[in-house]
Amino acid sequence: MTLSTQQRGRVFLVVALCLLTLCITASFSTHDWQRTVQISIGLCALLYGMSMATAHREQLLIDRPTSIGLVIILGLGLVSVGFAHQPLWALTEWALLITCGSIAVAFAVLRRNGDETLDRVLILFVLLLCLIKSLQYGHSAFLAFTRGASILDMDLLLSGFSNKRFYGQFQTFTLPLLALPLLLSTTSRTARGLVFVLLCAWWLIAISGGTRGTWLGMGAAAMVLVFLGPWGRRWLAWQVTALGCGLFFYWLLFSVLARHLGVEVSNFADERLTASLSNREVIWWQAWDMIRERPLSGFGPMHFADIANPVAAHPHQAILQWASEWGVPSALCVMVLALRASWATLMVVHQRAQTRVSADLLRLCLFAALIGALAQSMVDGVIVMPNSQLWLALVVGWLMALHPWQVPGRAIPSLYRAWTVLAALSVALLIFVACRDLPYTKERNQQYMDAGKTHLQPRFWVQGVIAHEGR
Template identity: 65%
Template sequence: MVFSIRQRGNVFLVLAVCLLVLGICVPFGGHDLQRTIQIALALLALLYGLSVNHGPWLDRPAAIGLALVIALGMISSGLAHQPLWAFTEVSLFISCGLIAVAFAAVRREGGERLDRVLILIVVLLCLVKSAQYLYAGMLAFTSGQRLLDPDLLLSGFSNKRFYGQFQTFTLPLLALPLLLPTLSRPVRAAVLALLCVWWLIAISGGTRGTWLGLGTAGVLLAALGPGGRRWVAWQLAAAGGGLLLYWLLFTGLAGYLGIELSSGASDRLTTSLSGRGPIWWQAWHMIVERPWLGFGPMQFADIPNVIAAHPHQAILQWASEWGVPSTLVVIALAWRGGWATLGVLRERGLSTQRVDLLRLCLFAALVAALVQSMVDGVIVMPISQLWLALVVGWLLALHPRVPGGAALPMVAGIWTVLSVVAVGLLIFVAARDVPHITQAQQRYINATHNHLQPRFWAQGVIALPRP
C-alpha cells in the first residue's frame, strides 16, 4: 500500500504524539526513558524525511551558518578527550534539527487543521499531568502524614526542574484557546481553570527559571500589539488563580489539617545561584583555556565536579565545549531567526486569525525557553530538546517561504548523509548502554557516594574511572 505525503506526515505525527505522551505522562518515566524516546523519534523523523521531499527550509546565509556550526563541532569532537561522546553530542544536535524539519514539513503539508491538533495535544498533556498532580495531592493530604514535600507530587520527570522546563514550553501554548474570539464561554472557563492548575504546579514546583522565562516573554509580548497584551492578561489572571490555589492548599488546608511543608514556594524567592557559581567558573576556565574549538561537545561532563555534568547556562556550555566561534554563529542564527519572526508578529499584530495567534504563543514559548536556558539545562534535557525542536519546526512552517532556499543544491544530500550517520550513532549508543544502564548508575553511586548528574543519560558523567 502506497501512502501519500500527507498520510505519511499523519503517521509520523501520530507516532510522535504517542512517544511524547509515553515520555511525559507515565509515572515511572524519567531521564533515560525520555532520552530513548528522543532517539526513537529521531529515527521516525529520519524515515519520514527520506520518504518525502521537504524542499528548502533555509536561505543561503542560514544554511552556511548551520554548516559551519556542524563543521566546527566535528573538528572539535575529533580533538576531544573522548571523541565518541563528543560525536554523540553533535549527533544529538543534528537529530534535533531533523525532528524540527519533520514537524515543519508535517505542518506545512497538513495546513491549519494541524494547529488545532497541536493545541489539543498540549491541552491533553497538561490535563493528564494536572490530574496526576491533584490525585497525588489528595493522597498526600489524606494519608495522615504530618510532613508534606510538594516536590513529591510531581511525577514523570527525574528532577522538578525538568518538569518546569516542560511547563515553560506549554504554559504559553495553553493560553491560545483563550485568545480565540470564537471560543464558547464554557470551553473558555474550562481552559482557564486548567491554566490556573498548570500555574499552581509551576508555583509549587519552584522552578525560578520558568518564572523568569515567562516573565521575560510577557514583557516582550506586551509590546507586540493587542494580541500580546491579551496573552499577558490571561497569563497574569491564571498565575493569580494558581497562587490562590497554592495558598488554599498548602497554607489553608495544610494548616487546618496540621500538616507542615518541608519546602514551600516562598523558600525559592531568593537570588542565590543554587550552586551554579562553581560550574559557571569551571565553564569559564575551559573557555579561557581553549577558546577556539573548546574541549569538545559533552566534554564538560569529562571534568568531574560534585554539582552537575553541564554548566546550567547555554552560552557558557556551548562556548566551553564547541568553542567561541561556534557560539557566536549559533547566537547569530538564533538572533536572525528570532528577528524575522518578530517582524512577522509586528506586521500582523492586529490579526485575530488562529495561525497568527499560534505564532505569538510559539514565539513566547521560544523566548521563555531561551531565557530559562541562561540559568538551566534547557538545551541538555531530552524532553526540553524535543519541545524546542517542535516549537522551532512549527514556527519555521508558519514563516513565509524562504526565497532562494535552493541556492545550495548539495545541501540536501549532505544533510541526508549526516542525518543517517547521526541517528545511527545514537541508536548504537542506546543499544550499547540501555541494557546495563541501571547497574552502571548503581556502580557510579557506590563509587562516588554522590547523586546522579544527568547529561546524555541520567548518570551523565563521562569521565573515565582512574586506573
C-alpha cells in the same frame, strides 16, 4: 500500497505525539526513558523526511545565510570532536544536535504540507498533556491530604521527571501555548472557561515546583509580548490572571488547608525563591576556565561532563556550555543564527499584531514559548535535557513552517541529500549508543553512587559524567 503525502504526515504525527505522551505522562518515565523516546522520534523523523524527498526540494525552510551558518557550526563541531579527549562521546553529542534538527525539519515539513487543522491538533495535544499532568498532580495532592501523614513533601507531587527543574522546563514551553484557545474567537465560552481553569492549575503546579528558571522564562516572554500589539497584551492579561488564581489556590491548599489538617509542608516553594545561585558559580567558573584554556576548539561536545565536579555535568548556562565545549567561534555562530531567526519571527509577529488569524495567534504563542525557553537556558539545562530538546525542536519546527517567505525559493537538492546522509548516520550512532548502554544503566548508576557520590548528574544519560576515574 503507497501512502499519500498527507497520510505519511499523519502517521508521523500520531507516532511522534504518542511517544511524547509516554515521555511525559508515564509513571515509569525517567531521564533515560526520555532519551530513548527522543532517539525513537529522531528515527521516525528520519524515515518521514526520507519519504518526503520531493516535498523537501519544493519548499524553502531556511535561507542561504542560515544554511551557511549551520554548515560552519557542524564543521567547527567536527574539529572540536577531533580534539576531544573522548571522541566517541563528543561525536554522540554532535549527532544529537543533528537529530534534533531532523525532528524540527520533520515537524516543519509536516505543517507546510498540511493546514490549520494540524495547528488545532497541536494545541489539543498540549491541552491533553497538561490535563493529564494536572490530574496526576491533583491525585497525588488528594492522597497526601487524606492518608493521615503529618508531613507533605511537595516534591512528591511532581511525577514524570527525574528532577523538578525538568518539569519546570516543560511548563515553560506549554504555559504560553495553553493561552491560545483563550485568544481565539472560535472558542466557545464553555471551552474558554475550562481552558482557563486548566491554565490556573498549570500555574499552580509551576508555583509549587518553585523552578526559578520558569519564572525567568515567563517573565522574559511577558516583557516582549506586552509590546506586540493588543493580542500580545491580551495573552499577558490571561497569564497574569491565571497566575493570580494559581497563587490563591496554592495559598488555600498548602497554607490554609494544611494548617487546618495539621499537616506540615516540606520543600515549600517560597523556600526556593531566593537570589542564590545554588552552586552554579562553581560550574560557571569551570566553564569559564575551559573557555580560557581552549577558546577556539573547545574541549569537545559533551566534554564539560568529562571534568568531574560535585555539582553537575553541564554548566546550566547555554552560552557557557557551547563556548566551553564547541569553542567560542561556534558559540558566536549559534548566537548570530538564534538572534537572526528570533528577529525575523519578531518582525512577522509585529507586522501581524492586529490580525485575528489563528495561525498568527499560534505564532505569537510559539514565539513566547521560544523566548521563555531561551531565557531559561541562561540558568538551566534546557539545551541538555531530552524532553526539553524535543519541545524546542517542535516549537522551532512549527515556527519555521509558519514563517512567510517574502521571496519564494526552493531547497538546494545537494544540501538536502547531504543533510539526509548526516541525519541517517547520526540516528544510527545514537541507536548504537543506546543499545550499548541501556542494558547496564542500573549497574552503572549504582557504581557511581557506591563511589561516594551524593547524587546523579544528568547529561546524555541520567548518570551523565563521562570522566574517567581520577580525571
